[in-house]
Amino acid sequence: MFRQDAILDLAFQALADPSRRAMVDRLVQGPATVSELAKPLAMSLPGVMQHLAVLEASGLVISEKVGRTRTCKIDPKVLSQAEHWIAERRALWERRLDRLGQFLDETKDD
Amino acid sequence: MFRQDAILDLAFQALADPSRRAMVDRLVQGPATVSELAKPLAMSLPGVMQHLAVLEASGLVISEKVGRTRTCKIDPKVLSQAEHWIAERRALWERRLDRLGQFLDETKDD
DNA sequence: ATAACACTTAAGTAGATGCTTAAGTGTTCA
DNA sequence: TGAACACTTAAGCATCTACTTAAGTGTTAT
Known part of the structure; x- marks a missing residue:
């Protein structure tokens, strides 16, 4: 559906923010609600x-979302x-470094 | 020197742009000058x-920079x-998923 | 010396990003 | 029914980003 390039743009951009990485950190431990994700962050909802x-x-x-709570979880594919x-x-x-080292070894007896 | 968090901010931010990923892609093949990096990109110098x-x-x-050319290369640490x-x-x-599966196995004979 | 080369600096701009506060919507519990 | 709860929407705002063009600087080949 999406070009790999566009997926990586969005993924790396998402991971570039410490608050979002903290959210991912929390979610790898298991699902969490929005409020649970928000609690440790010094930020409005x-x-x-x-x-x-x-x-x-x-x-x-x-x-x-179920009832009034939204539950979030990691999708590991991206x-x-x-x-x-x-x-x-x-x-x-x-x-490349290996090839370079090999080349230097092969030619060191000049 | 820098907090790990700040390093990752900059690293993921840098990788979030397709032009910059193309530059990294080129540099993993070996060092290149600024002009060489610029050539495939549809962009001013x-x-x-x-x-x-x-x-x-x-x-x-x-x-x-040596003489009038600047040579760039990958530093793999970051x-x-x-x-x-x-x-x-x-x-x-x-x-976590493993633990979850194990738990379900252990309790499936109710 | 002089022209071409390989950057480099500076300044400007449109649009994206990371927040905020204020005012909702729908759900659940007393 | 009504208050508390868990979001959600909207609007505003200060930066930050990803470019651009124009005008440099220093290096190298002729």
Whole structure:
């Protein structure tokens, strides 16, 4: 549906804010309501709602309202994709260093 | 020197832009000059310089000027820290699911 | 010396972001 | 029924971001 690029834009943007990372931190321990997410944050409830909207738009978090409470939880798919993007680049970078070291070894007897 | 939180703010913020990710993508293949980084991007050179400044401020990239050319390369430390932050959260989330499954197994014979 | 090159600085701008307060909506409990 | 609760919407505002163009600076090749 979405380009990988757009997914990563939203995911990294969502993770770039410490309040949102704190919310993710809380949610990896298990589902929580909006109020529970808000409690440790020095911020108004609408502020928290806006952060939640960013997390949901990125696909990192999903929520469902039952009665008057909204329960939020992690969806790990986008988290995986972000992790994978970084891991892949680190691997490429390391692979290049290995090749470079090998080349230097092979040519050191000049 | 810097709080882990501040490092991650800058790292994820830096990775949230597709032009900057393209620059990282190029740099994992090996060092490049500013012009080389700029070539595939549909953007003025000062625009590229500003993206480079963001990447350097985050610690993802380091650069050095020799003569009139500036050569940029990846510094993998911050990339590792960002990857680690995500990996840790995913692990916590999965561990919780495991405990949950175990609990359900243990109590299914009611 | 001089022209081309590879950035670099400065200044301006449209739109996004991260809050706020005030005023809702719908749900649940006494 | 009515108060308390758990959000939700709307509007406003100060920054911050991602560009742009125009005008530099210092380096290198001719």
